[in-house]
Amino acid sequence: MTDFFSELSDILFLDIETASVESSFDALPERLQDEWIKKEKLINKSEEEYKAGSLFFEKAGIYAEFGKVICVGVGYFKFDKETKTLRFRTKSYAAESEYDSLLDFAELLQKKAWILCAHNGKEFDFPYLARRILINRIPLPEPLQMAGKKPWEIGHLDTLELWKFGDYKHYTRLELLAAVFDIPTSKEGIDGSQVNDAYYNQNDLQAIREYCLRDVLVTAQIYLAFQGLPPEIEFEIINLDLEQE
Numbered sequence: 001m002t003d004f005f006s007e008l009s010d011i012l013f014l015d016i017e018t019a020s021v022e023s024s025f026d027a028l029p030e031r032l033q034d035e036w037i038k039k040e041k042l043i044n045k046s047e048e049e050y051k052a053g054s055l056f057f058e059k060a061g062i063y064a065e066f067g068k069v070i071c072v073g074v075g076y077f078k079f080d081k082e083t084k085t086l087r088f089r090t091k092s093y094a095a096e097s098e099y100d101s102l103l104d105f106a107e108l109l110q111k112k113a114w115i116l117c118a119h120n121g122k123e124f125d126f127p128y129l130a131r132r133i134l135i136n137r138i139p140l141p142e143p144l145q146m147a148g149k150k151p152w153e154i155g156h157l158d159t160l161e162l163w164k165f166g167d168y169k170h171y172t173r174l175e176l177l178a179a180v181f182d183i184p185t186s187k188e189g190i191d192g193s194q195v196n197d198a199y200y201n202q203n204d205l206q207a208i209r210e211y212c213l214r215d216v217l218v219t220a221q222i223y224l225a226f227q228g229l230p231p232e233i234e235f236e237i238i239n240l241d242l243e244q245e
Helices: 002-008 030-043 056-062 098-109 119-134 157-165 174-178 191-198 206-224 240-244
Strands: 011-020 067-080 087-095 113-117 156-158 237-241
Touching: 002 067, 002 113, 011 056, 011 119, 011 191, 011 206, 030 113, 056 067, 056 156, 056 237, 067 098, 067 119, 067 206, 087 098, 087 156, 087 240, 098 119, 113 206, 119 156, 156 157, 157 174, 157 240, 191 206, 191 237, 237 240
Parallel strands: 011 113, 087 237, 113 156
Antiparallel strands: 011 067, 067 087
């Protein structure tokens, strides 16, 4: 068990929160407006007529070309062999500018050969981060580089993929996994559907930070559950954001 906890320290659990790149469709450069209208026609499932650009505020944040990263939450375990204490350290990167947030996050990724873990990370978090890092003209950190690598050389874990067991049609929400494994919910305060409003209309980046870090913690607890560890396993949570205040 001690060896497992030591190896666990190589995994960086993460979650991202995203918003539309601008507060409104009208604020987009003309070229991006044209591209969004094309995208919007593909994602609109309603047969009712709608005004071009009306889906931008609600939907743009999920696309890296039309959205931006407003918070990256991370967490990692550290096992103290002398005291036999397991600690989970968390931190959020949520500066006023996306560039500053991603630059600080990229610097963290360069500090060691992290294995990245997120829920639906391979489909969303990892590619979204890589795209926005490049859009911000930041060199892509090694843990996010995939070109030329064989599948087993890519250090990415995905709790959604692990739960699928090869069933590629099966999507399971993080909250559902938390419920079946009896892990406390992360859905207190805001939820993902409210992030854009909290960011642009409420100016409540702190609520977004807290929500993001709760998802990081739940993802880490689900990963432990996948290893057969009991839900009552104890570890100390250290929020590094609080230590900087």
